[in-house]
Amino acid sequence: MEIVEYSRPRSIDEALRLIRDRGGTPIAGAAWLRTNAKTMKLGVDLSELGLDFIRETASGVEIGAMTSYRRIETSEVLAQRFGGALGAAVCHVVGVQLRNIITIGGTAAGRYGFSDLNTVLAALGAKVVLYPNTVLDFAKYVEAGAEVPFLIEKFLLPARARAAFSQFRISESDFPVLNAAVAKTETGWRIAVGARPAATRLCPRAMAMLGREARPSDAAIAEAAAQATVELRFGSDIRASAEYREAILPALLRRAILEVRG
Amino acid sequence: MNITMTVNGKLEHLECAPGDMLTEVLRNAGHVEVKKGCDTGNCGACTVLVDGKPVLSCSYLAARADGKEVTTIQGRVEEARRFARFLTAEGADQCGFCAPGFTLTVLAMREELPNPTETDIRHYLAGNLCRCSGYEGQIRAIRNYLEANHE
Ligand SMILES: Cc1cc2nc3c(=O)[nH]c(=O)nc-3n(C[C@H](O)[C@H](O)[C@H](O)COP(=O)(O)OP(=O)(O)OC[C@H]3O[C@@H](n4cnc5c(N)ncnc54)[C@H](O)[C@@H]3O)c2cc1C
Ligand code: FES
Ligand code: FES
16 A cells, blocks of 8 residues: 555544545555555555544444444443344454454445445444534445545444344455344344345335334235345345345344344 | 554554554564564454454454554563473464464463353454364363463
């Protein structure tokens, strides 16, 4: 990775100014950025902006953009929430040494197809806060991106939701072949599917089939899982064909829904 | 650019390009015990501790290590030698290329997890690939090492 100029601002206003006015590139963990062959005119290191936090608020949980995967995986606050789905989504990513580096903000900003964490955030109905005060629905943001150069400050998660993450990988620390997350939130059931291999998407019609039902029947679950395969598009890559992904999705979804339903 | 970090307890003033990764900068400064395996964040050979936490030096920006404490296997050489005896006893080391990164990760695990189960051990070390050993001997060596430390 080539960086012409490097800056490590101490304030988030200064970081945003460098990104907006001087065309700076935000640097989070840099683990993915470093694979980029392009020369970076100005690298803006976000590590000293105080964005490494997980905190409970009156309305839910906030996670700062620079929070590492390892911190998410070992957080007691998160272990007690969402069925541990956030920890389950990050703990497969290579090893502890990489998870001490990579961040939730870099993952969200990249809107990567393979992302496990983005699938859980979408299912939970998380919001992403672009500094200073743009609040976007996370699932919509993954679909559409953000227009101007932006700086992700934090993520807002609901106070309560039951959730589960399920995935299929060829080997433990490889990229996923397919992933899915299911949540029962105050507005009803939510289902997100990622690594298709394209980025995570909600399945609105499958979600509507489960509605707000606290304990959907096994038949309703099977129907919703089948519906998800109809409304999503799948692609082929070196890990699996589109047909294979489509074939395994109902099993991943059934498992996750049953885990949430109990 | 110039950066200053404490490497194995000694203050070092180093020069690097803003985009350099820590592996390169440490090796250029003579710390060749830091191994470069895949250089893509997958194998764990390049593991060092930054402020006590294990990180992949191939994926860690050297500029960010400015002002921090970096530990390579040479900084923990006594414990490394002791652990190596357990590896040898199980025939769990062949070419040894993975050993510096692997051993530092084991030492970090010992500090982070008080009583790891076998599942915890396998999970903690999932990012340390070894192309020679087949892992079973390493797992036995770790278990024996942790038990001996408890006694
Ligand atoms: C070897 C390897 C294996 C991996 N395997 C998996 C896997 O199995 N599953 C999985 O889900 N993920 C996997 N990942 C990806 C990883 O989870 C992260 O998503 C990725 O490394 C990006 O995080 P980062 O903190 O390194 O971001 P960076 O590389 O620093 O940044 C990524 C992008 O986001 C931008 N950016 C960063 N932070 C912000 C911010 N706050 N505001 C605006 N823009 C920002 C950067 O400019 C850059 O464009 C893997 C990564 C590696 C290196
Ligand atoms: S050299 Fe760093 S992970 Fe392989
Ligand atoms: S002993 Fe050869 S790579 Fe591990």
